[in-house]
Amino acid sequence: RIRKMPGLSNVPVMMLTAKDTELDKVRALDGGADDYLSKPFGMMEMVSRTRALLRRAGRQAEEPESQSLTAGPVKLWPDRREATLDGKELQLTMREFDLLSFLMKSPGVVFSRETLLQRVWGWDFDGGSRTVDV
Incomplete structure (x- = not known):
């Protein structure tokens, strides 16, 4: 189970890990992760996934x-x-x-x-x- 820091319970969690089996992903997602990305990964993919997490969390910070x-x-x-x-x-x-x-x-x-x-x-x-x- 993923433990979030006090005061950060609404913050989305993305797992960045070298573990890439289906079981690892299922455990992380069922344990509270909002997304899971296995190494090696591209920086553009990670940024896009981060944006998607923030959109889903209703936190997309638009620049003025x-x-x-x-x-x-x-x-x-x-x-x-x-x-x-x-x-x-x-x-x-x-x-x-x-x-x-x-x-x-x-x-x-x-x-x-x-x-x-x-x-x-x-x-x-x-x-x-x-x-x-x-």
Whole structure:
């Protein structure tokens, strides 16, 4: 049985463990866990499962509108590293998210390839990379 700390009885519990048999999962869920994730797991999956737990618990903390960026149908929350297109969540790599965020913070500004590499990738551009194009 999972024991929750005093004062935290309403907080959802997600088990992160190396145990992955069906019996382990059943025992944890029957014992009070709200979700169960076996190693190895992807970070994006863990974050999505955490969001789902918070939604189900009625605790989803929305960022104020002032902390989001909007460009047409694209909306981005830098602190949460989330982006949507027409209300549907975009699955972006870390670099794609960083590039989109950088560009949305300066609407209408044109940046050189060198500037993008330095500001988003953090590299000193040597003139030979086509990384930004790709």
